[in-house]
Amino acid sequence: MCVGMFIALLDIQIVSASLRDIGGGLSAGVDETAWVQTSYLIAEIVVIPLSGWLSRVFSTRWLFAASAVGFTLASLLCGVAWNIQSMIVFRALQGFLGGSMIPMVFTSAFVFFGGKQRVIAAATIGAIASIAPTLGPTLGGWITDHWSWHWLFYINLVPGLFVTLAVPMLVNIDSPDLSLLRRADYLGMLLLAVFLGCLEYTLEEGPRWNWLSDSTITATAWLSGICGVAFVMRSLTYDHPVVDLRALRDLNFALGCLFSFITGIGIFATIYLTPIFLGRVEGYSALQIGEAVFSTGVFQILTIPLYAYLAQRYDLRWILMAGLAVFALSMWDFTPITHDWGAHQLLLPQALRGAAQQLAVPPVVTLTLGGLPPARLRLASGLFNLMRNLGGAIGIAVCATILNDRTNLHFYRLAEHLNTTNESMNQWLAQSAGQFAAVGDPNGEFRALWQLTFREAQTLSYADAFLAITICFVLATVLVPLMRKVVPPPAPSADAH
The missing domain is CATH 1.20.1250.20 (MFS general substrate transporter like domains)
Incomplete structure (x- = not known):
């Protein structure tokens, strides 16, 4: 097992x-x-x-x-x-x-x-x-x-x-009891399945689609919440939850x-x-x-x-x-x-x-x-x-x-310090400019700076x-x-x- x-x-x-x-x-x-x-x-x-x-x-x-x-x-x-x-x-x-x-x-x-x-x-x-x-x-x-x-x-x-x-x-270790099928809480099962299925979908897809700004995520979140509350009420009141x-x-x-x-x-x-x-x-x-x-x-x-x-x-x-x-x-x-x-x-x-x-x-x-x-x-x-x-x-x-x-927050905070008063950045750009110009990419140092900042x-x-x-x-x-x-x-x- x-x-x-x-x-x-x-x-x-x-x-x-x-x-x-x-x-x-x-x-x-x-x-x-x-x-x-x-x-x-x-x-x-x-x-x-x-x-x-x-x-x-x-x-x-x-x-x-x-x-x-x-x-x-x-x-x-x-x-x-x-x-x-x-x-x-x-x-x-x-x-x-x-x-x-x-x-x-x-x-x-x-x-x-x-x-x-x-x-x-x-x-x-x-x-x-x-x-x-x-x-x-x-x-x-x-x-x-x-x-x-x-x-x-x-x-x-x-x-x-x-x-x-x-x-x-x-x-x-036990025997089947098919009689349980007659008094099973099928409504509770349906509520549980919808609650957990929609909750899992919301959690998995929410970060990708910026949570409630997406209509599908909003719908599944509401459906999960409603079915979750209904399932709890059903389970606490039904004889065989x-x-x-x-x-x-x-x-x-x-x-x-x-x-x-x-x-x-x-x-x-x-x-x-x-x-x-x-x-x-x-x-x-x-x-x-x-x-x-x-x-x-x-x-x-x-x-x-x-x-x-x-x-x-x-x-x-x-x-x-x-x-x-x-x-x-x-x-x-x-x-x-x-x-x-x-x-x-x-x-x-x-x-x-x-x-x-x-x-x-x-x-x-x-x-x-x-x-x-x-x-x-x-x-x-x-x-x-x-x-x-x-x-x-x-x-x-x-x-x-x-x-x-x-x-995004850290990127903006780091970018605030990347200005003309930053001597370290100016030296790095000066050194990189020649390297990128040599390979025919005159503005490549700025793209590299962006990538470096985003990585950090x-x-x-x-x-x-x-x-x-x-x-x-x-x-x-x-x-x-x-x-x-x-x-x-x-x-x-x-x-x-």
């Missing part, structure tokens, strides 16, 4: 460093190609909160197996897509079919394991949940550089087939969802910021970007034994607090970023982020879901996992807006985005003591499954 979750999470970001190659192969523009990632995210974020109810209807075993086979077939279709329209449809199908595998792994671990085993299981799942999207750009860049973008999807075929065959043989919002009355669960949301911001927003900085400012290729961000995954893996040691001996709340604090420190270490930062300068902040992910994500899982009764666990797990992906979507949208707005303005905006993420993690760190301690239950007996 962890293999299935890994490939579903990996595919969120595996295309991020290769969108230019996919667009070139399918003769698509930048705006169209962006939908290769957006369609997957919209479909996945819609199905994740529904997975708890679906697993009760069809059972964990058969829903997971069906999701795996559907995800595998959709991956094959993505690899053979003949134009950008077919690619977008197949990516949406891939995200919808793969999304339900993610929360089922979390709930199954709490059924299979208890006591100290539960801590190790949560550490494993937490590591996979945060390392898979982190490795996406690295693996995607390497595959595209050495083979072709088609193999970004073909690599899912073997593990997908393995999961499809193995899960029905190995997983048997599709998502258990009442679980938010539990302080640990409410805080855990908040921490899941903030770790989603940290994981996905930094995966978004670092590759585009290296691509736009440094001019790195897809493979070079992958190699530069690879260190995060390495240090997260190296921290797994440390977490396992600490989790057996110390209160998970303090481990979580340390993880969030280290995450804040890693984001702070990104803020002195300059235009000449490359893999070597990024090593320390990325190493800290990798360690922080391992120290922060697993304790959140245990503290949030470990205190819920089994009857509420599955419905609540979908909400918990939704918050991480929603945090990533909102974090990316806010960071994209910061980059756009703050780049861009770099300063990345520092602003990392500072905003730092503030989020500082606030989260302060709230950790409000959580209560969760004692894992004893391990289930051998015949409990």
Whole structure:
């Protein structure tokens, strides 16, 4: 089941460093190609909160197996897509079919394991949940550089087939209950789908179209808000809601969802910021970007034994607090970023982020879901996992807006100092004028000055985005003591499954 979750999470970001190659192969523009990632995210974020109810209807075993086979077939279709329209449809199908595998792994671990085993299981799942999207750009860049973008999807075929065959043989923790179909909250499902789908579209496309100045973004924002309010009211009044919002009355669960949301911001927003900085400012290729961000995954893996040691001996709340604090420190270490930062300068902040992910994500899982009764666990797990992906979507949208707005602000501020009284600029222009005149470009030095100023303005905006993420993690760190301690239950007996 962890293999299935890994490939579903990996595919969120595996295309991020290769969108230019996919667009070139399918003769698509930048705006169209962006939908290769957006369609997957919209479909996945819609199905994740529904997975708890679906697993009760069809059972964990058969829903997971069906999701795996559907995800595998959709991956094959993505690899053979003949134009950008077919690619977008197949990516949406891939995200919808793969999304339900993610929360089922979390709930199954709490059924299979208890006591100290539960801590190790949560550490494993937490590591996979945060390392898979982190490795996406690295693996995607390497595959595209050495083979072709088609193999970004073909690599899912073997593990997908393995999961499809193995899960029905190995997983048997519940039975289907088709009677739930008769009293299902179909109106709630429709409201949830429209709410999350429009919200994800608004967040993904908003920065590109200047938010509410675009009529389509305004319409989807209003539709999302109206359906969101209606869904909350429906879920709190209906006897059998599709998502258990009442679980938010539990302080640990409410805080855990908040921490899941903030770790989603940290994981996905930094995966978004670092590759585009290296691509736009440094001019790195897809493979070079992958190699530069690879260190995060390495240090997260190296921290797994440390977490396992600490989790057996110390209160998970303090481990979580340390993880969030280290995450804040890693984001702070990104803020002195300059235009000449490359893999070597990024090593320390990325190493800290990798360690922080391992120290922060697993304790959140245990503290949030470990205190819920089994009857509420599955419905609540979908909400918990939704918050991480929603945090990533909102974090990316806010960071994209910061980059756009703050780049313009920094550019104007820098340009104010570029006048005839600036001796450094006058000397630079005098030296450059001769070089450009020699190649037949008499005004090239002014264009070069503009490019230089814009590059520095861009770099300063990345520092602003990392500072905003730092503030989020500082606030989260302060709230950790409000959580209560969760004692894992004893391990289930051998015949409990």
